[in-house]
Amino acid sequence: MTTAILFVILVLVGVAIWQITKIFELSQFNKTKDDSQVANDKDNNWNGQLMFAFLVFIYLITIYSFWAWGDVLLPESASEHGQDIDRLMWISFALIFFVQTITQALLHYFSWKYRGRKEQKALFYADNDKLEFIWTIIPVITLAGLIMYGLFTWTSIMNIEDNDEALVVELYAQQFNWKARYAGEDGVLGDANVRFLQDYEGRNLVGIDSSDPNGLDDVIVQELHLPKGREVIFKMRSQDVLHSAYMPHFRAQMNCVPGMITEFAFTPTMTTEEMRQTPEMAAKVAKINKIRYDNTQALMAKGEEGLDAYQFDYLLLCNKICGASHYNMQMKIVVEEEKDFNNWLAQQTTFAQTIQQ
Amino acid sequence: MGADHAHHKETFITKYIFSQDHKMIAKQYLITGLIMGIIGIAMSLLFRLQLAWPEKSFWVFETFLGKWAPEGVMDPNVYLALVTIHGTLMVFFVLTAGLSGTFSNLLIPLQIGARDMASGLLNMISYWLFFLSSVIMIASLFVESGPAAAGWTIYPPLSALPQAQPGSGLGMTLWLVSMAIFIASSLLGSLNYIVTVINLRTKGMSMTRLPLTIWAFFVTAIIGVVSFPVLLSAALLLIMDRSFGTSFFLSDIFIQGEVLHYQGGSPVLYEHLFWFLGHPEVYIVLLPALGITSEVLATNARKPIFGYRAMVASILAIAFLSTIVWGHHMFISGMNPFLGSVFTFTTLLIAIPSAVKAFNYITTLWKGNLQLNPGMLFSIGLVSTFITGGLTGIILGDSTLDINVHDTYFVVAHFHLVMGISALYGLFAGVYHWFPKMFGRMMNKNLGYVHFWVTAVCAYGVFFPMHFIGMAGLPRRYYSNTAFPYFDDLANINVVITIFALIAGAAQLVFLYNFISSIFYGKKAVQNPWKSNTLEWTTPVEHIHGNWPKEIPHVHRWAYDYSKPGHDEDFIPQNVPLAEGEEELQH
Numbered sequence: 001m002t003t004a005i006l007f008v009i010l011v012l013v014g015v016a017i018w019q020i021t022k023i024f025e026l027s028q029f030n031k032t033k034d035d036s037q038v039a040n041d042k043d044n045n046w047n048g049q050l051m052f053a054f055l056v057f058i059y060l061i062t063i064y065s066f067w068a069w070g071d072v073l074l075p076e077s078a079s080e081h082g083q084d085i086d087r088l089m090w091i092s093f094a095l096i097f098f099v100q101t102i103t104q105a106l107l108h109y110f111s112w113k114y115r116g117r118k119e120q121k122a123l124f125y126a127d128n129d130k131l132e133f134i135w136t137i138i139p140v141i142t143l144a145g146l147i148m149y150g151l152f153t154w155t156s157i158m159n160i161e162d163n164d165e166a167l168v169v170e171l172y173a174q175q176f177n178w179k180a181r182y183a184g185e186d187g188v189l190g191d192a193n194v195r196f197l198q199d200y201e202g203r204n205l206v207g208i209d210s211s212d213p214n215g216l217d218d219v220i221v222q223e224l225h226l227p228k229g230r231e232v233i234f235k236m237r238s239q240d241v242l243h244s245a246y247m248p249h250f251r252a253q254m255n256c257v258p259g260m261i262t263e264f265a266f267t268p269t270m271t272t273e274e275m276r277q278t279p280e281m282a283a284k285v286a287k288i289n290k291i292r293y294d295n296t297q298a299l300m301a302k303g304e305e306g307l308d309a310y311q312f313d314y315l316l317l318c319n320k321i322c323g324a325s326h327y328n329m330q331m332k333i334v335v336e337e338e339k340d341f342n343n344w345l346a347q348q349t350t351f352a353q354t355i356q357q
Numbered sequence: 358m359g360a361d362h363a364h365h366k367e368t369f370i371t372k373y374i375f376s377q378d379h380k381m382i383a384k385q386y387l388i389t390g391l392i393m394g395i396i397g398i399a400m401s402l403l404f405r406l407q408l409a410w411p412e413k414s415f416w417v418f419e420t421f422l423g424k425w426a427p428e429g430v431m432d433p434n435v436y437l438a439l440v441t442i443h444g445t446l447m448v449f450f451v452l453t454a455g456l457s458g459t460f461s462n463l464l465i466p467l468q469i470g471a472r473d474m475a476s477g478l479l480n481m482i483s484y485w486l487f488f489l490s491s492v493i494m495i496a497s498l499f500v501e502s503g504p505a506a507a508g509w510t511i512y513p514p515l516s517a518l519p520q521a522q523p524g525s526g527l528g529m530t531l532w533l534v535s536m537a538i539f540i541a542s543s544l545l546g547s548l549n550y551i552v553t554v555i556n557l558r559t560k561g562m563s564m565t566r567l568p569l570t571i572w573a574f575f576v577t578a579i580i581g582v583v584s585f586p587v588l589l590s591a592a593l594l595l596i597m598d599r600s601f602g603t604s605f606f607l608s609d610i611f612i613q614g615e616v617l618h619y620q621g622g623s624p625v626l627y628e629h630l631f632w633f634l635g636h637p638e639v640y641i642v643l644l645p646a647l648g649i650t651s652e653v654l655a656t657n658a659r660k661p662i663f664g665y666r667a668m669v670a671s672i673l674a675i676a677f678l679s680t681i682v683w684g685h686h687m688f689i690s691g692m693n694p695f696l697g698s699v700f701t702f703t704t705l706l707i708a709i710p711s712a713v714k715a716f717n718y719i720t721t722l723w724k725g726n727l728q729l730n731p732g733m734l735f736s737i738g739l740v741s742t743f744i745t746g747g748l749t750g751i752i753l754g755d756s757t758l759d760i761n762v763h764d765t766y767f768v769v770a771h772f773h774l775v776m777g778i779s780a781l782y783g784l785f786a787g788v789y790h791w792f793p794k795m796f797g798r799m800m801n802k803n804l805g806y807v808h809f810w811v812t813a814v815c816a817y818g819v820f821f822p823m824h825f826i827g828m829a830g831l832p833r834r835y836y837s838n839t840a841f842p843y844f845d846d847l848a849n850i851n852v853v854i855t856i857f858a859l860i861a862g863a864a865q866l867v868f869l870y871n872f873i874s875s876i877f878y879g880k881k882a883v884q885n886p887w888k889s890n891t892l893e894w895t896t897p898v899e900h901i902h903g904n905w906p907k908e909i910p911h912v913h914r915w916a917y918d919y920s921k922p923g924h925d926e927d928f929i930p931q932n933v934p935l936a937e938g939e940e941e942l943q944h
Contacts, residue, residue: 008541008818008853008856009856009860010812011813012860013926015810015811016807016811019798019803019806019807019810020807023803023804023807025469025934032878035880036799036880036883036886037799037800037802037879037880037886038728038730038799038802038886038887039728039729039730039802043729043730043802043806044727044728044729045766047729047734047806048727048729049474050810051729051737053767054741054813054814057814057817058741058745058817061817061821062821065821065824065825069822069825069850071846072826072827072828072829072846072847072850073825073826073828073829074700074761074828074830082761084757085757085758085760085761086752087763088755088757088758089752089758092751092752092755092758093752094746095751096751096752097745099748100744100748101747102746103715103716103719104741104744104745106719107718107719107722107737107740107741108737110719110723110725110739111722111727111729111737114723114724114725114726114727115727115729116724116726116728117658117726118728120921120928121659121920121927122658122659122660122724122725122726122919123660123723123724123725123920124661124919124920124921124922125660125661125663125720125723125724126661126662126663126664126917126942127663127664127665127666128663128664129944131720132713132716132717132784133668134662135712135713135716136667136709136712136713139503139708139709139712139713140709143705143706143708143709143751146705146751146755147701147702147705147755150701150705150755150756150757150758151698151701151702151756151757153757154694154701154755154756154757155694155697155698157757157760158694159618159694164701173673174611175521175612193609194609194610194616195609196618197611198616199844200725207611236691238613238913239610239611239612240514240518240521240608240610240612241514241515241518241521241612242512242515242624243511244426244689244763244764246830246832248761248766248830249830251760251761251904252760252761253689253760253761253763254689254691255689255690255691256624257624257625257690257691258514258607258608258609258610258624258627259607259608259609259621259622259623259624260384260623260691261610262691265423275391284846287846288842288843288845288846291845291846292842292845293850307842310842310843310845312843315841315843317832317841318831318832319763319764319765320512320764321512321515321834322515322521323435323437323507323515323521323522324433324434324437324522324836325433326433326437326834326835326836327433327834327835327836327837327840327881328840329839330840330841352489
């Protein structure tokens with residue numbers, strides 16, 4: 001990688017030097033001929049050629065980026081609706097690449113092909129209603145298709161209905177950490193408000209109203225566990241500023257807004273273990289560990305502590321600027337089989353137990 | 358300098374400082390805008406250093422950030438402050454005031470054939486309010502608790518509560534005051550532009566003969582008048598919440614071990630108010646750049662702009678649609694998903710007039726005789742970045758896809774290309790093209806070429822890889838991503854981006870050198886160096902009050918009679934009467 005960067009720098013420095021020499025030359029020899037500072041045929045010629053080279057550059061940087069960095073993109077979705085999002089994403093991308101390739105080609109090709117020459121005269125061509133109609137109607141039809149597809153998907157993702165099957169989880173955001181609350185046996189989250197946060201000497205972590213019987217069996221945890229294959233409905237709250245619960249591997253995101261409860265729902269389709277096993281993820285983790293190993297070597301050489309080896313876990317990140325430690329506001333997500341999930345949940349302390357301590 | 362035409366005696370103060378002459382005010386806007394641009398770009402280089410080599414010590418940090426970078430390591434709070442002020446300066450002070458303020462002031466009277474703006478006094482006040490707001494914004498960098506740091510969108514409650522972060526103290530108050538004054542300045546300017554275009558066109562200059570620059574400035578001013586007051590109201594309500602204990606945007610807050618008294622407000626309301634300006638603002642920034650491009654492309658292609666009517670129609674369509682798409686910034690804000698559907702629909706509609714514009718630009722080049730002056734290169738570059746950046750809007754404007762890329766680097770890449778770089782290119786194209794009109798001298802073309810080519814390569818080098826970081830799931834506004842080993846493989850991409858950014862920054866020094874030295878030592882300009890049709894080139898090179906020494910020329914044709922068959926020259930200025938039997942195009 002470093003070699004590639006050095007190479008780029010060298011090329012650019014080279015170009016710069018060449019340009020500066022050229023300026024020098026022009027200022028020396030062409031003084032008598034042309035110093036109007038208006039482009040002449042020579043300028044048109046070499047800039048036109050650079051325009052064509054620039055087209056090649058755009059294509060190359062696109063290809064290079066996919067070749068070198070294709071593996072940093074998110075792996076396949078770990079949620080049901082995520083697959084719909086990914087499909088729509090790739091359709092949109094195909095369209096974008098198609099249009100990008102053609103329009104950039106035309107733009108830069110014309111800039112080269114029709115570069116000015118003394119003897120050349122431009123074509124007086126001001127209008128063509130038919131042509132303009134065509135390139136208005138084509139985007140109309142294409143976008144209509146995309147809009148329809150997008151809106152059907154959006155409606156199905158965002159139309160969240162409470163049902164007995166689903167697991168209801170509250171995500172609770174504060175500067176700068178996350179908590180999760182499970183509804184307990186009764187399947188109903190107890191009422192809560194920031195006013196109750198000071199009850200029980202600060203042990204009421206998410207401000208549950210202890211007079212509401214529904215809240216007593218609620219479970220509050222610092223690590224989010226989800227059962228595979230069951231719909232999870234998230235109810236999101238924030239106690240201070242805006243936060244955003246971003247779970248990129250599940251193609252899920254929703255802001256947490258003080259004063260209101262926001263919702264998002266998805267069904268996990270892959271356990272953490274299954275995701276770790278995918279060849280894609282295994283390769284990515286190996287690559288990351290290689291980088292961490294190299295960095296460790298460098299750190300050790302300086303007498304500092306090394307880095308731990310990394311293993312994959314699903315992430316919940318904060319994705320709305322929320323203050324100094326915004327960049328480190330995270331929670332680990334564990335997706336497991338329903339049975340393991342139930343065992344884990346049964347071992348957690350309920351709100352009633354917490355306040356009786 | 359045209360002493361015989363001056364109606365009153367000029368002193369240094371009335372000529373250079375409290376001038377009411379639109380040409381001088383344009384230069385004042387440009388130079389203030391450039392200074393703010395230098396600060397804004399320098400800030401971006403500082404935080405790019407931090408992103409490439411997180412938590413490393415740099416002497417530049419210690420020099421510029423002082424106590425905010427103990428031992429040369431940047432503090433997370435100052436990182437947020439830098440991105441906030443970078444965004445604010447670039448969007449408002451450089452690309453709104455610097456771009457629109459400069460070229461609307463310079464070109465509206467000159468291209469429509471007027472002696473000056475409708476109100477020279479309001480115009481002067483508009484500039485000085487802008488200057489005042491710039492001074493306040495810069496002053497906010499020096500307060501004890503640091504400048505505003507809640508992102509340029511300053512969403513409450515983060516921006517409303519001094520307890521939430523140091524940047525929400527006095528720095529935030531100054532930010533709001535500065536913006537309130539800025540908005541007043543912008544409104545005065547816009548009203549002036551609108552009135553001038555409607556009332557002061559010379560004989561024969563019908564609306565359908567207006568150059569596209571004027572159409573763009575005119576419609577931009579209308580969008581500004583419609584949407585800026587809404588931002589003013591948001592700023593005022595936020596000031597009330599911050600300083601007078603109201604609860605417009607705040608409710609149920611517990612912070613620093615304390616329950617606050619706020620009840621019943623909603624941050625979502627603020628988001629609606631902010632983006633009601635915030636989205637049209639994109640077009641306030643972009644339309645003048647597109648207007649400049651239309652003019653520069655046609656002149657240098659020696660060809661009429663293709664599809665004049667369609668271009669005007671698309672400007673109007675973009676202006677209308679731009680006021681009903683703001684919700685696409687809020688798909689996951691917690692607002693009703695049905696609203697999301699509506700905003701997806703209107704947002705993707707706006708792609709249609711944008712596509713028409715891009716296609717028309719490309720067709721304008723077809724079979725032209727392209728004079729590749731630096732201004733022309735920047736215009737072509739604008740079309741290129743406008744397409745590359747605009748296309749990813751199809752993804753971000755689609756609520757479904759936005760769920761996963763919202764607020765990631767994908768967004769950063771998108772808007773920097775489509776509005777940041779494109780509008781900057783528009784600004785550069787305008788400066789290179791109208792420099793002879795502003796300063797009576799030419800800029801050095803070879804330095805211009807170096808400036809363009811290095812910038813063009815680096816713009817892609819900086820923003821293209823950002824799409825990948827975004828698609829990898831990395832949120833924006835992260836001080837560093839070292840807290841997530843999962844993102845360790847992005848580190849080298851960040852290094853590449855920063856190197857390109859540093860080179861791009863250096864290239865702007867070439868521009869600055871060229872700009873300043875050409876003001877004093879540039880080659881003296883001839884009256885119409887680019888052989889252009891528009892009226893500003895019929896004025897004398899030396900600036901005079903009232904623009905034309907004698908009568909204002911009358912207009913007999915549209916602005917785009919380039920290479921018209923049956924004429925020897927490849928351009929026919931607008932003030933040349935139709936020859937016998939010559940037909941004017943129907944448009």
